[in-house]
Every structure is written in C-alpha cells, then in structure tokens.
Amino acid sequence: MIDEDRCEKSMTDEERVHNFIFCVCAVMSGIIMCIIVSEVMSSHIYIQQLHIREDSSNSSYLNTSIVMDLKFEYPLYSDDLNITLYCAAYQSFSPIGYYVVPGFNDGFRTAHREAVVVPRGPSWDEARRRLAQGSTVELRVEMTTRFVYRENCRHCDNIRESEKCHCSDCPDATPVKVVADFLVDGSGEVSRIS
Known part of the structure; x- marks a missing residue:
C-alpha cells in the first residue's frame, strides 16, 4: 500500500x-512568433491616388494643386513626413512644391493622410x-521621414505628446x-x- 502511494x-x-x-514551450513559442511577426510586418507607405486639381474660380489665375492620398500600414510612430514634388524639365528634375504631413502615432492601425502640394x-x-x-x-x-517601431519606443524619452511623435532624438528611429x-x-x- 505504501508503494502504491509513492507510485501515485x-x-x-x-x-x-x-x-x-x-x-x-508554449510561452517560448509565443515569444518567438511575436518576434517573427514583428520582423515581417515592416511599415509601408502607399500613394493611393495622385491627381491634379484645378480651381478655375479666379479667371485671372488658374490655381492648380496636386493631391496625393497616402496610406500608411503597420505599427509605427512617425515624425513629420516631408514631401517634395519634382517635375522633369530639360533632362533633370526641378523641385516644384513641398508639403509636410504632421507626424503621428497610429499603432497597429492603417492611417490615411492627404497631401496637397501647390x-x-x-x-x-x-x-x-x-x-x-x-x-x-x-x-x-x-x-x-523617420519611423520608430512600436517595440523600440521604450528607448525614447518623448515618443508621444498629443499624438505627435518625436523621433528626432530617438537613437532607434529609422x-x-x-x-x-x-x-x-x-x-x-x-x-x-517606378
């Protein structure tokens, strides 16, 4: 009887x-999967649409703007996005306009922004x-721009202030x-x- 108790x-x-x-094993597998997914999910910027918009309300001067619908994917904090528009002229590109999309923090969501260059x-x-x-x-x-991936944000001092990113002082900003x-x-x- 004593042997049976020991056996049980x-x-x-x-x-x-x-x-x-x-x-x-389950915890380690979860950690490894998180690392793999975070490495595979790199940030993407897409120009969804680009079109030239003309406002002919002023007949003496035709006001033209170039509108871009931008799409940002995957977890990131972003500094201001500086957009420079160039036009091909005489076998080189000359700058014709500039626009700044304010920095943002959209975590894992997809963000859309509109850039209007005059x-x-x-x-x-x-x-x-x-x-x-x-x-x-x-x-x-x-x-x-400069991006900081969510997992690197703990290294930065001032990542968020009113949903605005401050990657400029962050050593992990890319x-x-x-x-x-x-x-x-x-x-x-x-x-x-291209």
Missing part, C-alpha cells in the same frame, strides 16, 4: 514536470503648358526615403513609372 505521488510529480515543460516655378509653368497641349509630364515624389516617378498626360491620367 511520483506520477503526479511526472505530470507536473510535463505540464511545466509544456507551459515553457506647385510653383518655371518648370511647373512649362509642364502645365505641355499638359494643356496633350503631352505627358513626368513627376517625381520624394518622401522622407530614417526612410521613398522616391516614386509618375507620368501625367493631358487628360489627367496618371501612371506609375
């Missing part, structure tokens, strides 16, 4: 060891003339530069080159 007790000890090993300068005047004649114009969009080229034809159709 040792079986429960074995079960405890098995349960402990199972729990440790182009100016002789390169844009020439481009408008070519568009009016039905020719195509090449535009380049350059976006620069500088990002995105460049995309577009062709715009006289009908307003936009096609991406």
